[in-house]
Amino acid sequence: MKKYKYSILVSNILDPLTHDTNDLKAVYDRLSSIKEYKSIETRLIRDEDLIDFYNLALGDRQTTYWITGELQRENLNLSSIDNEQRKKAVSKVLNMLKIAKKTHCHYIGIASGKIEKDVSEGLKAFVHSMNEILSEMKMNYNDMKVIVEPLDQFAHKKNVVGTTKTTLQFLEEVDQIHIQEGRLRICWDSAHVALNRDEFEESIKQLAPYIERVHLSNAVLDPNSNLYGDHHLSFCEEGFLNKESAKKIIEIMDKYLDDNITVALEIRVKHRDEAWDMESQARQFLNEVIQ
Numbered sequence: 001m002k003k004y005k006y007s008i009l010v011s012n013i014l015d016p017l018t019h020d021t022n023d024l025k026a027v028y029d030r031l032s033s034i035k036e037y038k039s040i041e042t043r044l045i046r047d048e049d050l051i052d053f054y055n056l057a058l059g060d061r062q063t064t065y066w067i068t069g070e071l072q073r074e075n076l077n078l079s080s081i082d083n084e085q086r087k088k089a090v091s092k093v094l095n096m097l098k099i100a101k102k103t104h105c106h107y108i109g110i111a112s113g114k115i116e117k118d119v120s121e122g123l124k125a126f127v128h129s130m131n132e133i134l135s136e137m138k139m140n141y142n143d144m145k146v147i148v149e150p151l152d153q154f155a156h157k158k159n160v161v162g163t164t165k166t167t168l169q170f171l172e173e174v175d176q177i178h179i180q181e182g183r184l185r186i187c188w189d190s191a192h193v194a195l196n197r198d199e200f201e202e203s204i205k206q207l208a209p210y211i212e213r214v215h216l217s218n219a220v221l222d223p224n225s226n227l228y229g230d231h232h233l234s235f236c237e238e239g240f241l242n243k244e245s246a247k248k249i250i251e252i253m254d255k256y257l258d259d260n261i262t263v264a265l266e267i268r269v270k271h272r273d274e275a276w277d278m279e280s281q282a283r284q285f286l287n288e289v290i291q
């Protein structure tokens with residue numbers, strides 16, 4: 001098996017400890033001593049106090065800021081078919097790039113946004129938005145990349161990108177210079193792929209040239225269950241993700257991807273006293289399925 005780099009989704013697995021500056025300082029301090037993590041994925045760090053602290057504690061790790069939640073909370077959609085709304089979303093992202101640069105950010109993580117009318121109109125708008133963002137990055141933030149995470153297209157979050165087919169369409173339509181120069185990459189998330197009813201092997205095979213990150217994420221796939229959808233579950237009997245299914249994903253990855261990929265377990269913890277316990281279980285899980 002290949003040696004993939006471990007990543008941690010701080011704002012999922014340690015979520016209860018990410019809402020207060022002092023809590024976050026303690027989080028980064030502790031994470032700095034866990035050498036296995038080569039990559040940190042979290043929300044954009046805006047707090048000036050945290051910027052210095054983060055750079056000191058974790059400056060040598062690969063940093064990804066997922067900005068999807070922040071856009072959503074402000075009702076901004078990069079796939080909006082209303083051009084004024086779409087432009088607002090783009091300028092918000094350009095503003096976030098400035099802040100991200102302060103902590104040596106390597107990746108800005110983006111999801112396409114909800115389908116407003118139909119997928120093809122939304123896709124055109126998203127391609128337009130991404131071309132604008134990526135050109136700005138080429139000019140002024142050449143050390144940063146964008147990582148796009150396709151979400152579910154019809155089950156729950158109903159995003160434009162989407163199924164493996166829509167993702168490939170997006171990658172074909174966006175300005176190719178950004179793909180050639182490695183500025184645009186894909187995060188493959190098992191829950192979204194499963195909810196889109198795409199076959200894992202076919203999906204990884206087709207997206208292999210673009211995948212840079214893998215999220216092992218659980219979901220309930222029975223549409224009659226009230227847990228059906230993208231709920232960032234922990235391990236549970238009703239969900240499809242367990243050591244066995246995760247090992248199968250890793251086997252497929254071994255076949256098609258190189259070992260530069262970073263892998264994170266995506267589970268959400270609700271109570272603060274469970275967070276570090278879950279973090280160590282998650283690391284144990286990665287150790288068992290990857291090695």
Ligand SMILES: [Zn+2]
Pocket residue numbers: 149189215217266
């Ligand atoms: Zn994910």
